[in-house]
Amino acid sequence: MLHWLQQYRRAMLPGDISAGIVVAMMMIPQGMAYALVAGLPPVVGIYASIVPPVLYALFGTSSTQSVGPMAIISLMTASTLAPLAAPGSALYGVLAAQLALLSGAVLLACGLLRIGFLANFFSRPVMSGFTIGSALLIAWGQLRPLLGSSEPGWPDAPHGPSAALGLGALLALLWARRYLAGTLRRLGLAPVAADIGAKLAPMLVVLGGVALVAGLGLEARGVATTGAVPAGLPGLNLATSSSHWQALLQPALLIGFMVFLISMSGAQALALKRAEKLSSNRELVALGAANLGSALSGGFPVTGSMSRSAVNFAAGANSQLASIVTAALLGLALVVPSGWLALMPLPVLAATIIIAVLGMLDLSTLHTAWRYDRADAAALLATAAGVLVLGVEAGVVVGLALSMGALIWRASRPHIAVLGRIPGSEHFRNVERYTTETAPGLLMLRIDAGLFFGNVEAVNARIEDELAAQPETRHLVLVLSAVNAIDTSALFGLGELNASLRQRGVLLHLAEVKGPVMDRLRDSTLLAALNGRVFLSAAMAWDQLAREAR
Structure with a gap:
């Protein structure tokens, strides 16, 4: 006052x-x-x-x-x-x-x-x-x-x-x-x-x-x-x-x-x-x-x-x-x-x-959600129906559960892009969205979400799918520019991926690791066991590994 x-x-x-x-x-x-x-x-x-x-x-x-x-x-x-x-x-x-x-x-x-x-x-x-x-x-x-x-x-x-x-x-x-x-x-x-x-x-x-x-x-x-x-x-x-x-x-x-x-x-x-x-x-x-x-x-x-x-x-x-x-x-x-x-x-x-x-x-929120994100629209309709049929408290719980469920579902299936270089530049973009060039034997993947216990298995499965599609791969670069955190389960998952790749003769590299993430990785055993290198940028990884992959 x-x-x-x-x-x-x-x-x-x-x-x-x-x-x-x-x-x-x-x-x-x-x-x-x-x-x-x-x-x-x-x-x-x-x-x-x-x-x-x-x-x-x-x-x-x-x-x-x-x-x-x-x-x-x-x-x-x-x-x-x-x-x-x-x-x-x-x-x-x-x-x-x-x-x-x-x-x-x-x-x-x-x-x-x-x-x-x-x-x-x-x-x-x-x-x-x-x-x-x-x-x-x-x-x-x-x-x-x-x-x-x-x-x-x-x-x-x-x-x-x-x-x-x-x-x-x-x-x-x-x-x-x-x-x-x-x-x-x-x-x-x-x-x-x-x-x-x-x-x-x-x-x-x-x-x-x-x-x-x-x-x-x-x-x-x-x-x-x-x-x-x-x-x-x-x-x-x-x-x-x-x-x-x-x-x-x-x-x-x-x-x-x-x-x-x-x-x-x-x-x-x-x-x-x-x-x-x-x-x-x-x-x-x-x-x-x-x-x-x-x-x-x-x-x-x-x-x-x-x-x-x-x-x-x-x-x-x-x-x-x-x-x-x-x-x-x-x-x-x-x-x-x-x-x-x-x-x-x-x-x-x-x-x-x-x-x-x-x-x-x-109804403007429903109209926007229906066009932009059907999961949010479903949560809106379920909440409204829940309030009408089940009562106020139960309706809110239903809507909240659906909303949180949609959030967890999205987080458990992060977007992963195969990267290629924009010709004549140091920019790397999704090969499905841009005209890019790739190097034989080099596979670069950008993970667009934090790594945690709920998505590490899905991430490893997607990596294995990409490796199976490109069996000639000798260098795998994980571009972590969009990764803000890696929890303990994901750390173990990366360690297991590193060990599996080592047995197959594929080197695992990391690029564009954010500072807070790198600070925590230094306190782990992953960097010491990594069979590849850590690069400051995707461009630096390309410059060095594209030649080695030939």
Whole structure:
């Protein structure tokens, strides 16, 4: 906190205040709606939007990050807690806070131990598939409250007034998403103000729904509302369930990683626009503190929201003070008369959730992956299908396993090129891609990957295939310019290859060995046993061995 306070200037204050007001207006309907997704009373969404952003402001490194409830994390919370307690029950609320406590502890520990790099194992396609599957799952789950059906699953018997209100809100939000910003610009608003106005459409639609409920008496006609909202700020929550720690630990680990990934993806995108530098380990600490704060104030797991952060950025946020302003206004909303919050119609909140999550259905990553790497595309589709069929946690595990499996498969089959010299030069290229010249009795192979236990057998097999195709070979040169490491298994594999070649009268040479690799080879017995030489470059190996091979 001292870092951004030391650099704070009075000129930054108006932007922070305006951004704090705008985001607070977004947070009221969003927080309450995402609490419903998590299976919690709507007011819990506001509780989870007060303390967490303040704690993030104390420790976080992003000036525009907006921390609070978010659709995907709310869905993961619901899928974790549903088998353990009835949604809406007192135990369910305790477990939600306990899950936030564990997730925060995981994030805090990762930040203090500086192991944020582990999050890199979640690839972009897996994250995209997870987002697509989660968005569809959330949207499907909101059809029943949207139409006011009392039946579980597909709403076969919609409630007329509720369905009219929900579908009307859905159409209004769809129109606002597509046309409102352009309409406001044509009316003379600046582009930034028009975009912010379009982002506030959910708040306006919710207020319209509240007015209709109050004016037409829709609550008496069966339209479900949020109900009485407890007045006052959240109290200190220290309740936990001693019998559920073990059941919550594994989901907390996954939620913690997802919180970090979702938060960092949005924060990094906005930081690039301001040339800000984010610290991943400090972000872990800040997000951990935010979730601990959510647990202690009776909330549930929270993360940075890309949509709210973008609005925070566009509304002029200059520092973390904007988040503190937002939290203060949300606290004020619970202190002043809050009877209007009780009249929020659930069909309208369901419509805001559906529009919000369908906005996350970005298929560009799938399109790119399908054209560039089918294995990544398969991991994306498998993750999305896994989330829809098996559940959130299992879907992520499936996608992660496929992604890591594809990585291991590629690493176990490295590209190996037969090299030839570009005529009249000292450049050596793949004979299948360029017009090159080769020397009889000399075989030069470039290995384009590190050598480790998972690929050494495949490398030796490929070498044997090339030697069989060129039986006149007397000198084999392994060009190691692309090899960054050789592990112990690969070292033994090279030693066995060297011994086998010696018996067949073939000399094994190495060329273009990188410094760190050479440093480790000097401590081994391979160089002393090598029946050939080590050359500084492929050109030097060619100059000396081409003549000897004749």
